[in-house]
Amino acid sequence: MxxxxxxxxxxxxxxxxxxxxxxxxxxxxxxxxxxxxxxxxxxxxxxxxxxxxxxxxxxxxxxxxxxxxxxxxxxxxxxxxxxxxxxxxxxxxxxxxxxxxxxxxxxxxxxxxxxxxxxxxxxxxxxxxxxxxxxASHEGACHRQLIAQEPCPGIALPDTWDAFVARLGKKLRSNLGYHERLLERTFPGARIALAGEA
Known part of the structure; x- marks a missing residue:
């Protein structure tokens, strides 16, 4: 119960x-x-x-x-x-x-x-x-009204980080490369990976 x-x-x-x-x-x-x-x-x-x-x-x-x-x-x-x-x-x-x-x-x-x-x-x-x-189907419910509101935005991501980077524009890829190198200098051994990536 x-x-x-x-x-x-x-x-x-x-x-x-x-x-x-x-x-x-x-x-x-x-x-x-x-x-x-x-x-x-x-x-x-x-x-x-x-x-x-x-x-x-x-x-x-x-x-x-x-x-x-x-x-x-x-x-x-x-x-x-x-x-x-x-x-x-x-x-x-x-x-x-x-x-x-x-x-x-x-x-x-x-x-x-x-x-x-x-x-x-x-x-x-x-x-x-x-x-x-x-x-939930609920019998005897009080007055209910469903109103569609703004949807939650979402984006489909590729399976790997490299595939994601390949989709970016030239300038953004360049900026990303700079920040990846900065990350590596600041935190040696750091690695960027999508969730679930080995």
């Missing part, structure tokens, strides 16, 4: 650090923007005046899912807006769910939010296609 806990104390960031990091390791859909480090830094920078709402979904005591949220006044109105921690400065926000628990975590979190008090508007932005929360 899964239980849901809602933590509103900012000290929960520190208390959950190790469990959060372990959950991200077990969550194949997690991105940089779901890491403890990103969320904690965002909260320190932008959390002032906001009320934290960390939803923990636990299975036999183990953290199976986490939805980092906050409530704030919306655009100077009396409306209380619920949003994901990281909104505005991050791409691809979402619930964090252990492999195989995605649908259950999303459904349980959304069901909890439908019953919850303390906010007037749930504004869950920057969800990528296929997001755990976006994909």
């Amino acid at each position: 899964r239980e849901i806990r809602e933590e509103r104390d900012a000290g929960a960031f520190q208390a959950l650090r190790e469990e959060w990091q372990a959950l991200v390791e077990r969550a194949p859909r997690a991105t940089l923007y779901q890491t403890w480090e990103w969320n904690e830094a965002w909260w320190r920078a932008f959390g002032r005046g906001k009320q934290l709402r960390l939803l923990q979904i636990r299975d036999a005591g183990t953290l199976a899912g986490l939805v980092p949220l906050y409530v704030s006044r919306h655009l100077g109105t009396p409306l209380r807006r619920l949003a994901l921690v990281g909104t505005g400065a991050s791409d691809y926000l979402d619930a964090i769910a252990a492999d195989g628990c995605e649908a259950a975590v999303a459904c349980q979190a959304l069901a909890h939010l439908e019953r919850a008090r303390g906010f007037d508007l749930a504004d869950l932005q920057q969800l990528r296609p296929g997001s755990v929360l976006l994909s």
